[in-house]
Amino acid sequence: MNTPPKHLEDCRTFFADSIDPFILMDQDFQVIWCNRAFLNTFGFAAEAADGADFAGLMGCPDSIFDLTEIMRRLQLGEPVRMRTLLRSATGEPVHVDCGGHALPRSASAGNDPRYMLIVRDISAMSMAMEALEANGNNTYRKLFENAVEGIFRTTPEGRYLDANPALARIYGYSSPQELIQHFSNIASQLYVDESRRDQFQEIMRKHGEVWEFESRIYRKNGEIIWISENSWIVRNSMGDIDCYEGTVTNITRRKETESELELQRARFTKLFENSPQAIVLIDTKGFITDVNRGFEELFGYSHQEVVGKRNREVVVPKELRFEAEQFYQNLSKGLHIQKETIRLHRSGRQIPVSVLGYPIRIGGEITGLYYIYADITERREFQDQLAHQAFHDSLTGLPNRALFMERLGRAVARAKRRENYRFAVFMLDLNRFKVVNDSLGHQAGDKLLIGVSRRIQSCIRSVDSVARLGGDEFAVLLEEYNVLQDVAEIAKRIHEVMKAPFVLGDQKIVTQASIGIVLKTEHYDNAEAILRDADIAMYRAKERGRIHSVRFKVFNKKMHLQATENLQIENDLRIAVYEGQMVLHYQPIVTVHDQALTGFEALVRWNHPRLGIVPPARFIPIAEETGLIIPLGAWVLEESCRQMREWRAELEDTGQLTMSVNISSKQLAQPDLVSFVKGVLERNSLSPQCLKLELTESVFLQDAPRATETLRSLKELGVQIVVDDFGTGYSSLNYLKLMPVDTLKIDRGFISGQDNCQQNLEIVRSIISLARNLGLQVIAEGVENEEQLRNLINQQCDAAQGFMFSKPVDNYKATQLIKKLSR
Ligand code: C2E
Ligand code: CA
Ligand code: CA
Numbered sequence: 100m101n102t103p104p105k106h107l108e109d110c111r112t113f114f115a116d117s118i119d120p121f122i123l124m125d126q127d128f129q130v131i132w133c134n135r136a137f138l139n140t141f142g143f144a145a146e147a148a149d150g151a152d153f154a155g156l157m158g159c160p161d162s163i164f165d166l167t168e169i170m171r172r173l174q175l176g177e178p179v180r181m182r183t184l185l186r187s188a189t190g191e192p193v194h195v196d197c198g199g200h201a202l203p204r205s206a207s208a209g210n211d212p213r214y215m216l217i218v219r220d221i222s223a224m225s226m227a228m229e230a231l232e233a234n235g236n237n238t239y240r241k242l243f244e245n246a247v248e249g250i251f252r253t254t255p256e257g258r259y260l261d262a263n264p265a266l267a268r269i270y271g272y273s274s275p276q277e278l279i280q281h282f283s284n285i286a287s288q289l290y291v292d293e294s295r296r297d298q299f300q301e302i303m304r305k306h307g308e309v310w311e312f313e314s315r316i317y318r319k320n321g322e323i324i325w326i327s328e329n330s331w332i333v334r335n336s337m338g339d340i341d342c343y344e345g346t347v348t349n350i351t352r353r354k355e356t357e358s359e360l361e362l363q364r365a366r367f368t369k370l371f372e373n374s375p376q377a378i379v380l381i382d383t384k385g386f387i388t389d390v391n392r393g394f395e396e397l398f399g400y401s402h403q404e405v406v407g408k409r410n411r412e413v414v415v416p417k418e419l420r421f422e423a424e425q426f427y428q429n430l431s432k433g434l435h436i437q438k439e440t441i442r443l444h445r446s447g448r449q450i451p452v453s454v455l456g457y458p459i460r461i462g463g464e465i466t467g468l469y470y471i472y473a474d475i476t477e478r479r480e481f482q483d484q485l486a487h488q489a490f491h492d493s494l495t496g497l498p499n500r501a502l503f504m505e506r507l508g509r510a511v512a513r514a515k516r517r518e519n520y521r522f523a524v525f526m527l528d529l530n531r532f533k534v535v536n537d538s539l540g541h542q543a544g545d546k547l548l549i550g551v552s553r554r555i556q557s558c559i560r561s562v563d564s565v566a567r568l569g570g571d572e573f574a575v576l577l578e579e580y581n582v583l584q585d586v587a588e589i590a591k592r593i594h595e596v597m598k599a600p601f602v603l604g605d606q607k608i609v610t611q612a613s614i615g616i617v618l619k620t621e622h623y624d625n626a627e628a629i630l631r632d633a634d635i636a637m638y639r640a641k642e643r644g645r646i647h648s649v650r651f652k653v654f655n656k657k658m659h660l661q662a663t664e665n666l667q668i669e670n671d672l673r674i675a676v677y678e679g680q681m682v683l684h685y686q687p688i689v690t691v692h693d694q695a696l697t698g699f700e701a702l703v704r705w706n707h708p709r710l711g712i713v714p715p716a717r718f719i720p721i722a723e724e725t726g727l728i729i730p731l732g733a734w735v736l737e738e739s740c741r742q743m744r745e746w747r748a749e750l751e752d753t754g755q756l757t758m759s760v761n762i763s764s765k766q767l768a769q770p771d772l773v774s775f776v777k778g779v780l781e782r783n784s785l786s787p788q789c790l791k792l793e794l795t796e797s798v799f800l801q802d803a804p805r806a807t808e809t810l811r812s813l814k815e816l817g818v819q820i821v822v823d824d825f826g827t828g829y830s831s832l833n834y835l836k837l838m839p840v841d842t843l844k845i846d847r848g849f850i851s852g853q854d855n856c857q858q859n860l861e862i863v864r865s866i867i868s869l870a871r872n873l874g875l876q877v878i879a880e881g882v883e884n885e886e887q888l889r890n891l892i893n894q895q896c897d898a899a900q901g902f903m904f905s906k907p908v909d910n911y912k913a914t915q916l917i918k919k920l921s922r
Contacts, residue, residue, distance in 0.1 A: 119219050123202075123212035128153040128170055131212045140220050142188035159186040169199060173214045176201045180339050185218060194225040196337050221336060249326075249347035252333070255303075257285035257296065260342055269326065269349050271318035281319070291315040291323055299330070303343065307332050313350065325354040377452075377472040383465065385409050385427065397452075397474055399445035410470070414442045416449065430458045430468045442472060451479045492567040494545055495552035503566035503574050507626035510578060514621055523586045523618050525575035526633035527555065527593070530611040530641060532571035534797045535603075543603040547610065550601045558592040574630065586618065590651055613640035616653045635662045642716060669721050671707065676730050680706050683738050684907035687916055688759065688878060688900045691891050696920035697898055698757030700793070701739035702907045703731070723763050732766045736779055740790070742910055744783040750917055759791040759821060764798045768805060773812040787817030793844065795823045799834040807838065814839035821878070826866060835873055843870050847881020850891075851901070860890060867894050 111132060114121040120137035122130055130151050138145060141157070148156065154166050165183035172179045179199040184192040195218040202213055243250055249266025253259050259282050262275040270289075272278040282288050286296030295314045302309045308331040315323050330345025371378055377394035379387055387405050395401055398414055405413050415423040419440060426436050436456040441449045455471040490502035498506070510522045529535075529551065536544035548571065555565050555573055562578045580586055593614065600607040615637025623629050632654045639661070640652035652658075675681055685699035705713040722728040743758045766772060780787055792813065798806060799822065814820060821842040822835075826849055845866050849859045863879070870877040879891050882901030891899055905916060 117217075119217050122148075122153070122216050122218075124153055124214045124216070125211065126213045128214065130156065137218070140187075140218075141185070141193065144188075147188070157185040159184050159192050161192065169197065169216075173199050173201050180337070182221070182335060193220055194222045195219060196221050196335065198337075219337075246346075251343075251345055251347065253285060253343045255300070255340055255343060258283060259285075266347055269318075269324075269347055270316070271320055271322070289316050291317060299328070303330070303332060309345070313354075324349055324351040326350060374471070377474075378469060379405075379410055379472075380459070380467060380469045381410050382467045383431075385411060387413070388467065394472070397444075397450065397472060398442070414472075416441055416443050426454070426456050426470075427468075430456050431465065433458050433460070433465060439475060451475050495549055495567050497552050497556075497573075498564060498566040500566065500568045500574075503564065503568065503576065504626050504630070506564055506576055507629060510576060511620070511623060511626055511629070520578075521580055522620055523577045523580065523616060524620065524629050524633045525577070525590070525593075526568075526615045526630065526637045527573040527575070528613050528637055528641070529571040530613055531797065532610075535608060535610075539603060539606060539608075543606065543608075546603050547601055547608060550603075551597070551610065551612075554596040555593060558589055558596060560589075563589075568630075574633070583618065586616070590614065590616065594651075612650075613637050614651045615640055616651060618653055632659065632662075635659065642720075665721060668713070668718055669725055672705075672718055672722060672725070672727050672731075675705055675707070676727075676734050680708065681731065681734060681738075682706055682909065683735065683742065684909055685742075685913040686900055686907035687905050687913070687920065688757075688898050689904050689920070691879070691888070691896045691899050694899075694904065694920075696756070696917065698759060698789075698791070699913060700759040700900060700907070701735060701742075701761070703735050704907075719763070723765055726765065728763050728765050729769065732763060733775065736760055736776065740779050740783040740785055742913075743785060743789065746914065746917060747785075750914070753917060756917070757789050757791050757819075759793055761793045761823065764795070764806070767794065767798055767809055770805070772809055773816065776813060776818060777816060788819070791819040791821050791842070793821045793823040796825060796827065799838050799840070810839050826862060832869070835869075835875070840875060842876040842878060844878045844880055845896075847901070850879050850887055851881040851883045863890070863896075864894055867896055 111123075111134075114134050117134055118136055120134065120140045122133040122137055125131050130148050130153060133143075133145075133148050137143075138148065143156075154163075154170070158166050162184040165181060169179050169181060169183075179197065181197045183195060183197055185195050185197075187193050197216060197218050199214060199216040202215060204211070204213075243263050246263055246265050249269045250261075250263040251259060251266055252261040259279040262278045264275055267273065267275045267278045270278055272281065286293050290296055292315065299309060299312060302312070308329075310329050312328040312330070314326060314328070316326050318324055327348050327350045328345055330343050333341045333344045335341040371389075371391050374391060374393050377397040378391045379394055380389040382388050387408055387410050390400075390402055390405055394405075400413065411420060411423050411427075422438075422440060426438070429436050435458070436454065439451065439453045442452045442454075444450055451474075452472045453475050457469055458465045459467040459469060490499055490505075491497065492499045507524065510520075514520050514522065529547070532544065532547070535547055548567070551571075552565065552567060552573065555575065559565060559575060559577070564576045564578075566574045566576075568574050575589075577586055577589060593612075597610060597612050600609045602608075615633045615635065617623075617629050617633045617636065620629060635658050636652040636654035639658055640650040682704050683701050684704050685701055687696050688698050688700060689696055703715055703719075705715075705718055707713045719728070722731050739758050739760050743756070746753045746756065762772075769775075776790070776792075780790065794810075810820060819841040820839055821844050822840055823844050824846040825843045826846045843866060845863055849862050849866075852859060867877050876897045878898040878900060879887075879896050880900045882888055882891065882899045882903045884903055887901075888899065888903060908916065
């Protein structure tokens, strides 16, 4: 054996007696030196070994690659640790753990030892292991094959050494073999995030094991799943890392649930915190565990003040505790609740809220509940307001027709059920409301309506109701009265309160109201019929008298007949003028001082084929309502003027006689009235001075420019204008100065009316003095007796008309009168 270089002397001495086999090799891997243990272990003679080629000497077919690898590494200067097989002198394979190093180069080149190897014989241990494995193999293998967890063995560098079917399944491979062959680099091929492998290694290095290492990985088909790995280092007999062994579970489902939960929790937290609705969380015992800002704002409590308290004692009104208990019971059963109710503000103020309640379930168990409150005050108010608007009159705030009809309907139904239940209905209408509205303006009209509604309300009891049906119509429902006297009492009270004038700005207005009453309500089956009859009675009340401030009429059967008759009249009236059923009667007008005839008032009569003579009061209002007054009025004007021409032609001293014709406001509104009047006069060769047109006061009060214009034109034509029924209108007399009026005709109520004679005398006196001041003529109508005439003489009234001189008479009798009276 060659003399070893000096610097290796110590090494040889050290290894000469080592129990582990040791060899030194030159750069060509030829054995330079080996120790005794080497010769013994492998059975070589020292001569056989010396200078031999290492691979040729010890290589065996199973490990030829290992030897190549060992030599390659040593050449590269890397240390080697490997378990492999070497051949003994007898050709037997020997299991060895092999460790090698490249030695530092010496100055002298050539035959220097370059590599050293220690090859420990582990055959005995291997055999023991094999025996052991053979023994336990079955159970182990079974476990390995059938485990639900994936089991692997990898090299630290990242190759699979072994994998069980479960792992192949988890990673999406058809077999463990496929899996093992597929991977050459776990870091880049398996992990979605490549750095996971470094982290894995890091932990392995530090702790030798890894627990519940969770990562996202690619399956074979590219799908990404979550896995959890447990792994540990497996070391060889020399304590070096042999491989990593470990298990894999697919935790994708759990991860998804977790992230779903997390998302939900995040969402809930966000909702909870930012919800404008008040949310309270309550535990199973009813104690508040949390409230949000919305809750603090809605109920005025801070978080600290309420947490730990019972929700029921904080926000639930005492009287609703039972309801709250019901909520709680339902929620405890797993139901949810939804309700609109009342909760209390800290101040004690009641808040209308909508409540949503849900149980909180975790793992199928109810662990608490929560309520969501929304303030519905505004919605409630809006709904209330809408309901109010739908059923109330905006001007007076009274119930409207719809609500009144509903109440009336209920009263009808109640009367059917309860024998002693009685009710009555009033319908009230202001007689000249339109005049107030037109002359004083809508604001004054509105004020008057409000005033009237207040006064009516002051007369009724709390069980009764007043409604405004529309326009100037009001209705009263009197419920549960005992005796008729009660109803009469209320009617009387209404009469009383309506008498006082209404102050509208600087005007004082005395209204006149007509009231229709339905008493025998038990005969009715529906509300409409009652209101219809109250309406009929009211119209009848209107027809009577003129000066009383309030007139009543209780509905009776006759009225019903009359109402149906009205319809009949309307129908018949349409043809009456054309069928020649109309006739004119004439009532003389005389001078007051010597009762000389000055003219006639033409008054229309209807000679109805079935009903006989129908008075104008019966059909004029209907004619006015239906517009039939236009052809009728035209006929009256034509016929009266024709009569006047006839008298002029046939009788003497008729040149000064005048003809008074009543003109309704509808006629005045006709644009062609002036030309029509002119035509009539011309056709009958009459001078305009002999025609007097009588118009009621309301015509002048209405601020209708066209009517005023028409009056002016008529006046220009030379026709005279008379204010009929003077004194029954409103206090404003300004129009007398502005309108082209010639004569005032004092209403017969002041002349022949019965009540308050002294007062009437005064009124007549003032009217006459007013007329004098304005330079107008005055006629008194309705003069029935000497006394009345005497008064007129005393007061120097100009003309008079009345039954005392003559009733209205037909044209034949009128002719006689002319002959007799005109001298
Ligand atoms: P008016 O214009 O005030 O007519 C006077 C009414 O008083 C007439 O009733 C007449 O018969 C009645 N009368 C006359 N003297 C007396 C008396 O001494 N005592 C009483 N208590 N009454 C007396 P008539 O004819 O029934 O007419 C009623 C109303 O019908 C008239 O009231 C007038 O407004 C209307 N009218 C009558 N004819 C016509 C017409 O041709 N056209 C229009 N538009 N209306 C008419
Ligand atoms: Ca008249
Ligand atoms: Ca009159």
